[in-house]
Amino acid sequence: MLRVAIVDDEALARRGMQRLLGEYPQLEVVGEAASLKTAMELIRVERPDALFLDIEMHGGSGFDLLQDLQERPDVVFVTAHDRYAVKAYDFAVLDYLLKPIDPKRLAAAVTKLEKAQAARQALLKHQAPTLRLRTSTRTVIQRIDTIVAMRAEGDYTRVFVANGPAILVGQLLGKFEAQVPTPPFLRINRSLIVNVDRIRAIETIDRDTMHISLDDCAEAFVVGRATAARIRKLYPGLPRRVSLTSPGGDGT
Template sequence: MPRVVLIDDEPPARRGLTRMLAAFDDIDIVGEAGTIDQARDLVATLRPDAVFLDIELSSGKGFDIITDLSPDTAVIVVTAYSLYAIDAFDVAALDFLVKPVDPDRLETAVNRLRERLAQQQPAGAVKTRPPARILLKSMMSSVMVSVNTITLLQAEADFTRVHLDSDQTYLAGGLLGKFEADLPSPPFCRLSRSLIVNLEQIHAVEWQAGGRGVLRFSAAGREIPLGRSATRRLRQLLDD
């Protein structure tokens, strides 16, 4: 089932596209964003199969988030300005829809998305089983740990700080994105550019004023403060 995110700064436009996509039983709208920052947060967390992307946003150009997308995420441009067609295909957009969106053109775009996903996941392909253990390498040593014992991972420059439920930590070689690709999702979810948490290891969450929060893990009462965007993302994950 294609998982898609709608990015448009006009709520009526998002509602209209949502109604039109409801005609396709296999399309799952997993999130909506009205600003560049919201869009970046969503795509980093949800890693959708496709984004329906408006270009003229009040917070900037929709093209600004293209570099934040996984190469596997398809871009379907939805805009009122046909002059962006060449720019859209310069960034390898899967399709280009002009507002008001024609239902037949939307169906064509959805079919193209289905075909693209079918090519990425051949019929009968078996998904790789998530690893039960993961190797953490550092300059001084290497250690194999159970994935289930990892509570969170934090980016530290070109390294990743891995926290375990025993309250041990390891500074492992490799960027946070490398570990994100290796860990099963769920329960591991990226809350920000510098933080991945194991949802199954969270002991409690304290929702604070100003849209912020504090994560508490059972091991030694460790507390992790969250910014507004990470707190909002965690709420979305826990509400699903």
């Protein structure tokens, strides 16, 4: 199923496109927008696979919208003007339809959208699993096998990656818990998920406090003794790879 959105400042044009796209059971129209501002919000919330996008609109153009998007869905321009065709393909759009829409040309555009989606899905099958991390300024596609830990910080989550800077993401930790595999990831308390395969050492700080050190991560994570014991209980093989040390001790 392809999730598509319609962006056009003319209500009649939007209704007409809704009717035409309704003939394609493989398409789901997830929303429509009459302005660039509402289009940005629609795309942010619904994350459609494709846009059927007008060019000349009140307050800006379809090109302005595409320039403002950090990640672009596939785009089919739908316009009454043919003079923008060359510029449109500079934006790598999939197709360019002229109003009134020729049903055969629309069918060809839908076929292009389906082929583009199939190509993306085939590529993903051969790639390492990733997480989409959305910060305040950008979206990072991060390979899951490079993530060493995730820590809740209020309404945010700080994602620690191997040999790199941590990434502060505007999402709650619980959202990520369902997106990472268990094992090796384990939510060891309310605020911390760790990659158990990367645990290097559990160090005793005092009677109630321990530090967990992870490979390829400069940060040491503070946990209680009960949490450390829970990790060892859930992963019986872990003690063979984890050294327990105490201040002034010999590591045994």
